[in-house]
Amino acid sequence: MVASQLRARGFDDARVLAAIECVPRELFVPDAMQDRAYDDAALPIGSGQTISQPYMVARICEALGLEGRERVLDVGTGSGYQAAVLAELADEVVTIERLPELAEQARRNLARAGFGRVEVFVGDGSLGVPGRAPFDAIAVAAAAPALPASLYAQLAPEGRIAIPVGDREGQRLEVIVRGPDGPLVARSLPCRFVPLLGEEGFRP
Numbered sequence: 001m002v003a004s005q006l007r008a009r010g011f012d013d014a015r016v017l018a019a020i021e022c023v024p025r026e027l028f029v030p031d032a033m034q035d036r037a038y039d040d041a042a043l044p045i046g047s048g049q050t051i052s053q054p055y056m057v058a059r060i061c062e063a064l065g066l067e068g069r070e071r072v073l074d075v076g077t078g079s080g081y082q083a084a085v086l087a088e089l090a091d092e093v094v095t096i097e098r099l100p101e102l103a104e105q106a107r108r109n110l111a112r113a114g115f116g117r118v119e120v121f122v123g124d125g126s127l128g129v130p131g132r133a134p135f136d137a138i139a140v141a142a143a144a145p146a147l148p149a150s151l152y153a154q155l156a157p158e159g160r161i162a163i164p165v166g167d168r169e170g171q172r173l174e175v176i177v178r179g180p181d182g183p184l185v186a187r188s189l190p191c192r193f194v195p196l197l198g199e200e201g202f203r204p
Contacts, residue, residue, distance in 0.1 A: 011062075146165060147161070
């Protein structure tokens with residue numbers, strides 16, 4: 001997948017590629033999807049949710065510019081795949097999932113893959129995990145109509161958040177930095193994610 005799909009698409013961040021190579025994606029997809037575990041595609045994981053496309057996981061991780069010392073919040077745990085990749089790149093990873101059944105499955109997946117140190121919370125991802133803030137970086141694996149104020153408030157100074165922003169049909173992956181004068185959009189990339197449901201996201 002790394003050689004034939006990510007590198008072939010021009011992705012060349014060596015640290016992120018090494019992290020993705022370390023995470024066995026087959027442990028994070030349903031048994032019925034095993035033959036597609038290494039497709040560069042989002043795959044259904046149940047409850048109307050998906051495991052993110054590896055290319056988009058790579059772009060999110062690259063955009064956050066992790067150096068190995070950070071505390072990171074992963075919003076939208078799903079099967080736990082993105083949290084595992086982040087755990088290869090950061091010192092501490094906290095992740096939050098709205099659906100208890102997916103959160104429990106993610107805990108099992110992460111433990112089986114050797115990432116049991118990742119903390120999995122159940123709750124409204126659009127509100128983050130204020131009890132574990134501040135975060136040096138936040139990765140959001142679902143689309144919001146706008147930057148949730150609660151997530152921005154949980155960023156450390158100069159912290160950055162990667163979040164898809166737009167409507168339910170299409171979005172842009174924005175990288176927003178918490179600067180001294182407020183949020184600064186550093187870059188954006190067209191994308192499409194499932195909606196972030198919650199108080200500061202889309203309504204169910």
